Amino acid sequence: MQAISNLLLDKFHDLSDPEFIRDFESVAQIQKVKQGEMIIDYGDFISFVPLVISGLIKVSRTNEEDREILLYFLSGGDTCASSFSCCMIKKRSEIQAIAEEDSTLIAIPMEAADRWMSEYKVWRDFVFSNYDQKMYQLIDTIDRLAFSQLDQKLIDYLEDRSRFTDDGVIHVTHSVIAHDLNVSREAVSRMLKKMENQGMVTLERNSITLND
DNA sequence: ACATTAAGTGATT
DNA sequence: AATCACTTAATGT
Numbered sequence: 001m002q003a004i005s006n007l008l009l010d011k012f013h014d015l016s017d018p019e020f021i022r023d024f025e026s027v028a029q030i031q032k033v034k035q036g037e038m039i040i041d042y043g044d045f046i047s048f049v050p051l052v053i054s055g056l057i058k059v060s061r062t063n064e065e066d067r068e069i070l071l072y073f074l075s076g077g078d079t080c081a082s083s084f085s086c087c088m089i090k091k092r093s094e095i096q097a098i099a100e101e102d103s104t105l106i107a108i109p110m111e112a113a114d115r116w117m118s119e120y121k122v123w124r125d126f127v128f129s130n131y132d133q134k135m136y137q138l139i140d141t142i143d144r145l146a147f148s149q150l151d152q153k154l155i156d157y158l159e160d161r162s163r164f165t166d167d168g169v170i171h172v173t174h175s176v177i178a179h180d181l182n183v184s185r186e187a188v189s190r191m192l193k194k195m196e197n198q199g200m201v202t203l204e205r206n207s208i209t210l211n212d
Numbered sequence: 213a214c215a216t217t218a219a220g221t222g223a224t225t
Numbered sequence: 226a227a228t229c230a231c232t233t234a235a236t237g238t
Contacts, residue, residue, distance in 0.1 A: 150226080173218060184227055189219055205218060205235060 004028050007053050008106065011077045014129075017122040027112045033099040040097040046086045048107040052078045055103020056164050060180075061095050070180045071095060072137040075164045081134035084127055087113060153181050154191055158201070162210045170208045 005021050007030070015024075031050075033039055039057065040046060050057075057074040059082070074080060074097075082095055087110040116123040140156075157177065161170045174192065178185040192208065195201045202209040 175218075185218090186220085186228080187226060190221090193220075203219090 004030060004106065007104075008051070011053055012051065012126070014126050015122050017120060020116070020120045020122055023112070023116070023120075024108075027109050029107045031105045031107050033103050033105065035099055035102050037099045038096070039099060039105075040080075040083070040093050040095065042093055042096055044093045045090075046083050046093055047110050049083050049087060049110060049113040050080050050097075051106040051108065052076055052080075053104040053106060056100040057097050057103055058100045059095055059097050068179065069141075069182070071141060072134060073100070073160065073164060078134075079127075079130050081131045084113070084131065150181075150183060150187060150191055151195075153183075154188070154195070155200075157181060158208065158210050168209055170210065171206060172208065173206055 005025050008021070008024065008028070009016055015021075029048075033055070039050070042062075052074045054076045057078075057080075059071045059074060059080065060068050061071055062068045080097065082093075085091075086093055113123075117127065118124075154177070157180065158170060161172065162168055174188045175185040178188045181188070192201060192203055196203050200211060202211060
């Protein structure tokens with residue numbers, strides 16, 4: 001039980017309250033997910049709040065016309081903002097979370113996450129600041145979908161994703177990008193080629209490097 | 213060696 | 226910019 005709180009403190013420094021940690025240890029569960037694994041699907045009843053320790057999670061939503069839109073990514077130190085609201089009002093999930101890489105999560109039972117809101121200031125602050133942060137990311141996403149042309153969308157997308165790598169190499173195929181941005185694969189390939197000619201990126205099979 | 217998948221390209225709408 | 230048809234290159238079995 002020592003290990004799990006170390007994981008917590010390593011990625012979530014804001015939650016370092018001794019009393020909280022003790023309570024946390026009694027309910028938290030480590031959950032490992034493999035790349036491509038569906039963590040939350042539409043209509044799932046969410047019974048826990050996930051805290052992401054490592055890896056990368058893609059949170060997205062698909063509309064009636066089967067178009068998937070990317071909402072945001074979660075990496076170490078993040079939590080799923082919409083899972084809170086989902087839990088609190090006992091609603092089924094409106095979104096989908098898929099592991100983009102092998103990832104490690106800590107699952108907090110909804111009952112505890114709820115109770116902590118009134119018991120621990122560190123937890124409450126953490127939840128709200130995270131919610132706020134994710135809201136801004138969502139606004140960015142909306143801007144991107146509504147107003148940007150493909151070149152800008154691509155740059156934003158790549159910058160967004162490169163924040164989650166330490167060597168600047170993004171492991172992704174053109175068709176995955178195309179899918180995330182709701183454009184054709186050919187358009188992505190052509191645009192990336194242009195960007196490569198301008199020296200902005202370096203292209204390899206299955207990976208893209210963003211050059212400042 | 214062969215099949216599959218990723219990426220590049222030109223033509224058409 | 227999307228779709229189609231096709232080519233080329235890399236990777237897996």
